[in-house]
Amino acid sequence: MTVPAGPLPLAEPVRLPMRLSPKVLLIHPVRMIPSLIVPLVGLLFVGGFSGMSYTWAAVGVGVTLAFAVVRWAIFSYEIVGDRLEIKRSLISRSVRTIPLERIRGVDVSTPPMHRLLGLAVLKIDTGASGGEEEGKLDGVTLEEAERLKSVLLRRTRAARVTRPARAPMPGETSAAVSATDPAAATDPAAASASAAASMSAVREETAEDEREIIRVPWTWLLYGPLSGAYLLTPFALAGGAVGLAFQWGDDLGFGRDAALTVGEWLWEHPYLLLAVVLLLVVAMPFVGGVMYAVFNWNFRLISRDGYLVAERGLINRRSVSLEAGRVRGYEIIEGLAERWAGVARVWAIVTGLGDSQTRGQLLPDVPRTVAFQVTGEAIGTYQAELRPHPPIARNRRLFRAIAPWLALAVATTLTALLTAQPIWWIGTVVALLLAGSGISLGLDRYRSLGHGYDGVRLAVRSGSLRRSQAVVERRAVVGWHIRQTWFQRRAGVYTLTAGVGAGKGGYSAIDVSQQQAIGFPAEVTPEWLAPFLSKGQ
Structure with missing residues (x-):
């Protein structure tokens, strides 16, 4: 028997189909309890708490x-190979x-519950839709989740690097193909060498290159109530309690009539009702801050592989892992209270991202x-001043901020004179007073308008x-x-939207002049608009 010279190629170990952890069997029944409570309670009430009722309830469980x-x-x-398969097999x-x-x-x-049992939920996003059915493994161990995450992301990069060259489409030049797939423009040997070099680079990244960009200190969580995202939590909890009382009052034993009686009694005592509302208002920043801290505790942004x-x-x-190569920008959000405190929130603009x-x-x-420092380090810095919009944009914002309140003042004055x-x-x-405050609001809205281009972004x-x-x-x-x-035509201004294949799909510069509406796209994408512009424009 002839033995080939040189080291034998390493065969990839064969892995059998994997299953979720058996511990997940302790979670699924608990999830079903809310949907079983009403039927089981109804069965026990109808059966009169007899032995047969308990038997049927046990059968249901x-x-x-x-x-x-x-x-x-x-x-x-x-x-x-180059795909993940999720299988369900019965009949x-x-x-x-x-x-x-x-x-x-x-x-x-x-x-x-997953954390108590050492389990995790792994979701795969392919950008096809925002639904959970893209790919979901609910009940893998923490170790398996981290292993799968590392393997999937690394093999995803390798699959893109070693994607076979495509043939030119009808009417497409080899130069156009080489722009998207350089290996296709070379001979087979060069293409193979390029693929081998790429695979070698991927293998060299076996040890993940991890760098922590920022870890948010817990003291910054005190800014949470300024965002307003969770301020209405007390009212939501109160509304949920009222809805529960009306829906399940009879099943829980105190009756729906009792809930109606309490509501009528509060309505007949407006001062007590006002006290309850004020209590909920006072609780807004505290409850909202707690909810914000729970969701954003120990926030870390990492650059990894x-x-x-x-x-x-x-x-x-x-x-949450976002492929850096598909990040196309960022959006900085500042509420009024956040601006006073000098804080901001940031979202990434990513192509093919569900539930962005x-x-x-x-x-x-x-x-x-x-x-701004973190976005510049992680994504890139915008390096230009924003251009102001025409003065007519300021007049439009002042009118919309003042005119409604002045109309209300005229209406109340006439009513006071007549009655x-x-x-x-x-x-x-x-x-x-509201009309007076509208002046500062309108001016601030105008100062916030702006657009610009620095040659890259x-x-x-x-x-x-x-x-x-x-x-x-x-x-x-x-x-x-x-x-x-119609109102913009009267004012001679436009809304210019840049269509983007990422994020919200488009971002608008509002109330720009005609010159800006034509000149800005011509500056950013001159090759697109050149055929539509006459010489000298």
Whole structure:
């Protein structure tokens, strides 16, 4: 027998289909308890708490447990070549195939019960939709979740690096192909050498290159109530309690009539009702701050193996991975209270990202200077001044901020003169005060307007109570949309929207002049607009 010279190639170990951890069987029945409470309580009440009622209730619980066992037994997953397969097999066979090169990110979260059992939920985002059915493994061990996350992300990069060269399309030149796939423009030997070099580079990254960009100190969590995201939590909890009382009052034993009686009694005692409302208002910043801290506890932004990884959460620890190569910019959000405190929040603008409002968060409330520093380090810095919008844009904002209150003041004044009731004069004074405050609001909204381009990135900004500045790379722009409402036509201004294949899909510069509406797209994408502009324009 002839033995080949040189080292033998290392064969990839064969892995059998994997299953979720058996510990997940302790979680599925608990999740089903809320949907079983009402039927079980109804069964016990109808049966009169007899032995037969308890028997049927036990049968219902047993069926639930058996269903959970069957779901666990028929579910498996495995990585086969360049794809991940998620299988369900009982009477019929269902296989969900996810090509590795389409994976945009892998998220790992640990809800409370999962954390107690040492389990995690792993979600795979391919950018096809925002649904959870993209790919979800609910109940893998923490070690398996981290292993899968590392393997999937690394193999995803390798699959893209070694993607085979494509043939030119009809009418397409070899130069166009080489721009998107350089290996296709070379001979087979050069293409093979390029692929081998790329694979070698991927293998050299076996040890993950991890660098912590920022770890948010716990003291910065005190900025949480300024965002307003969780301020209405007390009212939401109170509303949920009222809804529970009306829906399940009879089943819980105190009756729906009792809830109605309490409501009528509070309505007949307005001072006590006002005290309850004031108590909820006072609780808003405290409860909102606690909820904000729970969701953003120990927030870390990490650069790891070509991905931006955001980790956060106290009860439910969550890790979100965003492929750095698909990040096209960022959006900085500042509410009015946040601007007074000098803090801001940051979201990434990423192509093919589902649920971007949750998964795309790069930073919670942090000092504004830190927000710009981190975005510049992680994504890139916008290096130009924003250009002001025409004065007519200021007049439009002043009119909209003042005119409604002046109209209300006129209406209350006329009512006071006709009815001779002093209370209407109070309304007039309040309306005039709001009109006066509208002056500063309108001026601030105008100062917030702006747009610009630094040769690499464009930026648009607008808003006052919620000011948003989006910074997008020029390569992400896929089109322009110029729009004019009836009132804008009267004022001679336009809304210019840069269509972007990422984030919200478009970011608008509001109330720009005609010269800006034409000149800004011509500056950012001159090759697109050149055929539509006459010489000298």
